Amino acid sequence: MRIGSGTLVERRAARGQRILVTGGTGFLGSHIAVALLRAGHRVTVLVRSSKKLPAQDRVARLADWFGLDEGVRRSLDVAEGDVLDPGWAEAALEGTAGPGPVDEIVHCASNTAFAERKRAEVEAVNIGGLRNVLDFAARSGCVFFHHVSTAFVAGKRTGLCREEWVESGKFTNVYEETKAGGEILARDVCRREGIRLNVYRPSIVYGDSRTGRTLRFNALYFPVKAAVFLRDIYLADIRERDGRKASELGIRMKENGYLFMPIRIEAGREGGINLVPIDHCVDVFMAILEDGLEGGVYHIVNSRPTRIEDLVDHAKRLFRLDGVETCGLEAFVAQPRNALETLYDAYLDAYRPYMQDLRTFEIKNAAPALEKRGLVCPEFDYAIFARCMNYAVETGWGARLFP
Ligand SMILES: NC(=O)c1ccc[n+]([C@@H]2O[C@H](COP(=O)([O-])OP(=O)(O)OC[C@H]3O[C@@H](n4cnc5c(N)ncnc54)[C@H](OP(=O)(O)O)[C@@H]3O)[C@@H](O)[C@H]2O)c1
Known part of the structure; x- marks a missing residue:
């Protein structure tokens, strides 16, 4: 009762x-x-x-x-x-x-x-x-x-x-x-x-x-972790090997110490x-x-x-990255995703509906x-x-x- x-x-x-x-x-x-x-x-x-x-x-x-x-x-x-x-x-x-x-x-x-x-x-x-x-x-x-x-x-x-x-x-x-x-x-x-x-x-x-403490590293963390993971792979390639793999994908070290990693991320003009x-x-x-x-x-x-643009800016600043940009769907029609973008895109798949809400x-x-x-x-x-x-x-x- x-x-x-x-x-x-x-x-x-x-x-x-x-x-x-x-x-x-x-x-x-x-x-x-x-x-x-x-x-x-x-x-x-x-x-x-x-x-x-x-x-x-x-x-x-x-x-x-x-x-x-x-x-x-x-x-x-x-x-x-x-x-x-x-x-x-x-x-x-x-x-x-x-x-x-x-x-x-x-x-x-x-x-x-x-x-x-x-x-x-x-x-x-x-x-x-x-x-x-x-x-x-x-x-x-x-x-x-x-x-x-x-x-x-x-x-x-x-x-x-x-x-x-x-x-x-x-x-x-x-x-x-x-x-x-x-x-x-x-x-x-x-x-x-x-x-x-x-x-x-x-x-x-x-x-x-x-x-900043947390017990879970999914959702918000996952796309950032994926970008850091890729950054670390290509940093190691540049620092510890000849950097050939990185250069094939247009990745290079900039003079200011930032890693240039050209990845376009699809984002609408509205939502977040x-x-x-x-x-x-x-x-x-x-x-x-x-x-x-x-x-x-x-x-x-x-x-x-x-906004995804803000998230991308925060990540670039903290992890010393350059070349990661957001753009509209039309950009991928004009120029299809390269291998790096396809790889990164796969990481985002499950979370995409929540990123441009x-x-x-x-x-x-x-x-x-x-x-x-x-x-x-x-x-x-x-x-x-x-x-x-x-x-x-x-x-x-x-x-x-x-x-
Ligand atoms: N995290 C978010 O961003 C978020 C956002 C909105 C809503 N929610 C809601 O918040 C609630 C908790 O989510 P969470 O993020 O805290 O998830 P979580 O960290 O994955 O926790 C899920 C909990 O459920 C327990 N559990 C799963 N199956 C069980 C079973 N058969 N018997 C007993 N316990 C079981 C897990 O135990 P084990 O540790 O033993 O696996 C764990 O303690 C969910 O209802 C979710 O929908 C979460």
């Missing part, structure tokens, strides 16, 4: 309830779990063991990465389980030291692959796994389900995307399609069971705008990439969790998308919580770019994330 908002606020204020976060080892899930812990909540994270590490050790390693102190760690329980297993929850939660039932669930576990060849796995987690978590919510007396979705449930469209349910649409990939279907599933089960539901829809999340740093994403999530007591759909987006996202529902706290999504300027990419390089694009 649905509890009143007053009771919910009181329960939360007493910090006596248990919040379950699925996807606790993930980028968003771990940051949200830490924010909840730091706000004084008791949190149980649902985590799988990996091939190399048991669930407990994976969480301990993350707790170190976040610099959690002992006091905060005492409010954190680890439940080992896989959302694909319908009986995951009881087995997982048995023996955890939480205060009893699960009062609220933040569902972050998801398969974020775009590739069609992964359709079965993506559907299994984003629909089947979600159904298992919702079934558990219904039988455990959970009063509030927080479903982390994506702004791209909007699918292939231009113009304003509203904070409303997406009943049907054309999707770019299986990820978008299953996230859209997942929202409707969550809505229907929560309505039927009288569970409050918030749906959070971030756009593209990158590292911390203040520190909608980027939200993880610190802002979590701040907005927490604000909505606190204020959005009646349930609803909330975009967590940047009202100032980054003409969509805008309504923030009517999220706005009051943002305004109340003065939360404004940072513009993705050079300083933030440099912080994030320096951290990426420092950690070998994630290979050396955990010392």
Whole structure:
């Protein structure tokens, strides 16, 4: 039975309830779990063991990465389980030291692959796994389900995307399609069971705008990493060999120490990439969790998308590159892609629909919580770019994330 908002606020204020976060080892899930812990909540994270590490050790390693102190760690329980297993929850939660039932669930576990060849796995987690978590919510007396979705449930469209349910649409990939279907599933089960539901829809999340730290190096990072990878190959060719391979592709060292690497990147005159740093994403999530007591759909987006030209300029400046330029599609008709451009283009394929985005996202529902706290999504300027990419390089694009 649905509890009143007053009771919910009181329960939360007493910090006596248990919040379950699925996807606790993930980028968003771990940051949200830490924010909840730091706000004084008791949190149980649902985590799988990996091939190399048991669930407990994976969480301990993350707790170190976040610099959690002992006091905060005492409010954190680890439940080992896989959302694909319908009986995951009881087995997982048995023996955890939480205060009893699960009062609220933040569902972050998801398969974020775009590739069609992964359709079965993506559907299994984003629909089947979600159904298992919702079934558990219904039988455990959970009063509030927080479903982390994506702004791209909007699918292939231009113009304003509203904070409303997406009943049907054309999707770019299986990820978008299953996230859209997942929202409707969550809505229907929560309505039927009288569970409050918030749906959070971030756009593209990158590292911390203040520190550059991150746990994932996909999306924004991928095209930059590919350019740095190519730069390093041809720098080595020039410095350590005769530079023939580089010169065949028109790549050369300039007198100012910049590597000239002629790559044209297709970019329309309008649109851009909608980027939200993880610190802002979590701040907005927490604000909505606190204020959005009646349930609803909330975009967590940047009202100032980054133009690809700006991203390219930032990358050229930081990585001392020259010759990388954006241009319209007509340029490739006049002069087809050379071998280097074809190679780079292949790296961009999966992300292209998000790089020239003409969509805008309504923030009517999220706005009051943002305004109340003065939360404004940072513009993705050079300083933030440099912080994030320096951290990426420092950690070998994630290979050396955990010392
Ligand atoms: N990152 C973004 O830019 C972004 C943007 C918009 C929306 N989102 C949404 O945010 C949510 C989290 O995404 P993310 O970027 O944090 O992804 P992520 O880093 O890949 O994390 C996914 C999490 O789900 C867990 N998981 C996957 N399959 C599972 C299973 N069968 N059972 C239990 N746990 C499972 C993973 O566990 P393992 O560690 O064991 O694999 C991991 O903890 C998703 O709903 C995504 O759609 C993300």
